[in-house]
Amino acid sequence: MTTHDDTVSPIGQTDAIRHDNLLINFTTEFLRVWDTSGSRAKPAAFWRPTPAADVLPGYFPLGDVAIDHHNNITDRHVVAVVCEAGTPSADPGKGKALSRPNDYELIWKDTGAGSRKDGAIWRPVPPEGYVALGSVCSDGYEKPSLNAVRCVRADLVIASGVSEPVWNDKGSGARQSVSTWSVVPPSAPSNVIHLAPGTFVGWNSHSRPADFLLYSLRLEIPLQINPRPGAPILDSAVSPSSQIPEISTHTARLPWFAVKDPQFSRREQLRQSPFYLLQRTDQYQLICHRYNGENQNRTMRWTAPRAQSSEGLRAFTNRTSIEFGAQWKSNVSRPFLFSARLNNEFTQCEVHSNDWLNSTPIEIAAVMAKNSSMAVYLMQSQYTLLRADGTHVTGAVSYTDANSLHFSAYTLPVPDEPILPEEEPQAADAIDTSVADNAITQTPAPTELPTATDNAP
Secondary structure, three states: OOOOOOOOOOOOOOOOEEEOOEEEEEEOOEEEEEEOOOOOOOOOEEEEEOOOOOOOOOOEEOOOEEEOOOOOOOOOOOEEEEEEOOOOOOOHHHOOOEEOOOEEEEEEEOOOOOOOOOEEEEEEEOOOOEEOOOOEEEEOOOOOOOOOOOEEEHHHEEEEEEEEEEEEOOOOOOOOOOEEEEEEOOOOOOOEEEEOOOOOEEEOOOOOOOOOOEEEEEEEOOEEEOOOOOOOOOOOOOOOOOOOOOEEEEEEEEEHHHOOOOOOOHHHHHHHOOEEEEEEEEEEEEEEEEEEOOOOOEEEEEEEOOOOOHHHHHHHHHHHOOOOOOOEEOOOOOOOOEEEEOOHHHHOOOOOOOHHHOOOOEEEEEEEOOOEEEEEEEEEEEEEEEOOOOOEOOOOEEEEEEEEEEEEEEEOOOOOOOOOOOOOOOHHHHHHHHHHHHHHHHOOOOOOOOEEEEEOO
């Protein structure tokens, strides 16, 4: 049994998530910019993500973080930070992934609130082709530095909705009103993750923002696909071995925040397993083998059980949060809101027909040729979820593909027959020579080797 140290320690550098020329990583280090101490408003504090230069060199925040209390969040809170990749975009015309804002627009300042320190909230003004993913707070009424945050190229984000409010200044006595909100990403399409960055957006009213542009990061799920196993071939009348090697055919790499790991807290996941591998292995399973020793064809019937069960799939989802054939999302409101979905080819789920919920045995029938043997196979897939160190998160789930039915037949060799001396052809026989030749072509020659045939409808 693997054990892990629960002592709180700073998050070290982990492998970045790359999307085109954008790098995404995470930090637990923050600098308090301003709080509501002395104000009549509810408690709140605003924090600037400050990734350490020796751990995450070149990384910038996407905005500040709003918290509805005054407690220190360093080493207790996680937020996404971004960096320009060392190599440019695959499309040279797209330019850099990140840009600093051109300017800031004032959303609110605490004049009249009675706070011990002056503070203000600003909206970054992005350059053309870029968007801002969070608001910025200032200690005082001066505009923040243009290097405080970075804006992201528009094709790397997705338009999003607004969540419940984090904090508002009701009762503060300030001359202006403000509310702060978090972002809710939309449903993810196939093989995509939408991630809210964990920043806040400010709104100069206590009402819910209307017609307000919000954004989440859009990430692709890296998927490695290898060829499936080759179909088995029956090469004798003897029953084949049921031990057929399984082959890893699909691997999806999932970021830590998209997986629920019962062994770790969310913060421990980032430290212990910043990514997870969902692996699918495929294997032809021998359903049955029959020998027809009679001198006539026979119809054979078999019943094959399915490996999948709705209960097993539900248990896997409850333990890991990963859904097959549907999107899944975070079950906590903050700091990370996301939506994710694996593609149907990987999970073997179709929109209108999901055989994962079908446990009915598969009925099989085939006509066997005389003096032959036949093996029947079905493809079975097994899904396992592994941590970065290769340990299993939970038990595997299996799936039998009813559309992968494969028949392999072996025909016994024809016994040798005595060769009769050739006779001189008569004149009348010359008319039927071509017919006789065709008949020989359709019948195995006396010296023909044993044949193996396969049919995969």
